[in-house]
Amino acid sequence: MKADLKNEFLNNLNQHTGIIHRVCNSYFRDYTERQDVFQEIVYQLWKSYAAFNNESKFSTWMYKVALNTAIQHIRKDRRTIQKDPINDLSLRIAVVEERAYSNDDMKMLYAAINTLTDVDKAIILLYLDEYSYDEIAIITGITKTNVSVRLVRIKKKLEDKLRNNQR
Amino acid sequence: MKTLSEIEKCWKEQKEASDGAVALNEAVLSELIRSGIKKEQKMVWEYCIASGFWQWLVYASMIHFIVRFWGDWEFMILCLAVIFLYIPFTGMFINKFRHMRELKFNNPDLQSKDIYVALKTQQKALNDFFNFKKHFDWLNIPVCCAVIVMILYKHGMIPSIGDNLYPGMIVFLIYVSLFITAIYFENRKRFKAPLKKLEMIIREMEEDGSSGV
Numbered sequence: 492m493k494a495d496l497k498n499e500f501l502n503n504l505n506q507h508t509g510i511i512h513r514v515c516n517s518y519f520r521d522y523t524e525r526q527d528v529f530q531e532i533v534y535q536l537w538k539s540y541a542a543f544n545n546e547s548k549f550s551t552w553m554y555k556v557a558l559n560t561a562i563q564h565i566r567k568d569r570r571t572i573q574k575d576p577i578n579d580l581s582l583r584i585a586v587v588e589e590r591a592y593s594n595d596d597m598k599m600l601y602a603a604i605n606t607l608t609d610v611d612k613a614i615i616l617l618y619l620d621e622y623s624y625d626e627i628a629i630i631t632g633i634t635k636t637n638v639s640v641r642l643v644r645i646k647k648k649l650e651d652k653l654r655n656n657q658r
Numbered sequence: 659m660k661t662l663s664e665i666e667k668c669w670k671e672q673k674e675a676s677d678g679a680v681a682l683n684e685a686v687l688s689e690l691i692r693s694g695i696k697k698e699q700k701m702v703w704e705y706c707i708a709s710g711f712w713q714w715l716v717y718a719s720m721i722h723f724i725v726r727f728w729g730d731w732e733f734m735i736l737c738l739a740v741i742f743l744y745i746p747f748t749g750m751f752i753n754k755f756r757h758m759r760e761l762k763f764n765n766p767d768l769q770s771k772d773i774y775v776a777l778k779t780q781q782k783a784l785n786d787f788f789n790f791k792k793h794f795d796w797l798n799i800p801v802c803c804a805v806i807v808m809i810l811y812k813h814g815m816i817p818s819i820g821d822n823l824y825p826g827m828i829v830f831l832i833y834v835s836l837f838i839t840a841i842y843f844e845n846r847k848r849f850k851a852p853l854k855k856l857e858m859i860i861r862e863m864e865e866d867g868s869s870g871v
Contacts, residue, residue: 538769556769558773559771562773563780579709594665600669630775
């Protein structure tokens with residue numbers, strides 16, 4: 492039974508691991524920290540999987556868990572963070588990271604996203620991943636109207652940042 | 659210069675490439691779960707040690723005194739009185755601590771909630787525990803310091819209490835200030851800073867009545 496659950500979880504998870512990468516890349520600049528949070532998110536997803544009731548899409552639920560874990564991680568004291576990456580997994584994460592960062596535009600975009608507030612990061616991430624305003628409101632807990640107002644502001648901030656970086 | 663919409667296109671291409679790029683297998687997942695559990699247990703243990711440190715100090719000292727000065731009934735009764743005074747507070751402390759730990763480590767449902775609700779729940783639990791701890795410290799600090807002064811009197815490091823009250827009072831005040839300083843820094847690191855960060859995010863979400871709750 493548990494093995495079935497594990498397989499089902501892995502099948503779902505493996506289709507959307509990019510979500511974890513994007514959350515990690517947007518919230519953390521340090522490579523080791525990103526690996527640490529990647530593992531933490533997978534662990535939290537596994538722990539919460541029993542509570543996942545298929546009411547929403549797996550990817551929507553995954554975003555909620557990933558964002559909550561990342562925001563929770565930010566509050567941790569930097570000195571207490573334990574960095575003991577699992578080697579095999581670290582290697583695979585490194586390959587994807589290398590791909591994401593080999594592209595200058597992506598590098599610049601992540602650098603710009605990194606300057607936003609924690610809430611704005613979540614909103615722009617969901618927007619870029621083509622979530623509707625309703626879905627963004629459900630995941631973040633803010634109203635749909637405010638999502639649209641905030642998005643205008645965030646896009647403006649990002650454009651300014653990108654313009655300055657390209658100069 | 660590339661516009662945001664051009665970069666959005668680039669994001670979409672990267673998204674397709676990265677989704678499913680790291681395929682985890684069962685062995686890696688099992689290792690990851692084991693490592694996660696180990697980390698959590700370590701954190702719970704550290705929390706337990708840090709939060710209950712002063713209490714364990716009081717109990718250990720009192721038991722040590724009872725054994726060390728066995729037969730000195732006046733002193734032994736005083737030590738027992740301190741223990742009995744402390745037990746109900748320890749009970750309350752453990753209850754509050756368990757509630758916070760359950761929420762932090764054994765609440766899989768919390769991570770699936772929307773960000774605002776998850777943050778509010780965490781803030782409430784942390785704030786409740788911190789408020790209780792603050793009140794508890796008001797009892798804890800004087801008792802701990804009184805215990806230390808008692809040790810010093812008993813070991814003759816300061817003159818007998820009947821002859822010289824002032825040295826005892828001065829030592830007591832020095833210890834109180836040391837304890838307050840230590841607790842101040844401990845509270846700042848474990849409670850005030852995390853609460854401040856939490857409140858900052860919540861306030862941002864509540865700006866212009868933005869929260870959907």
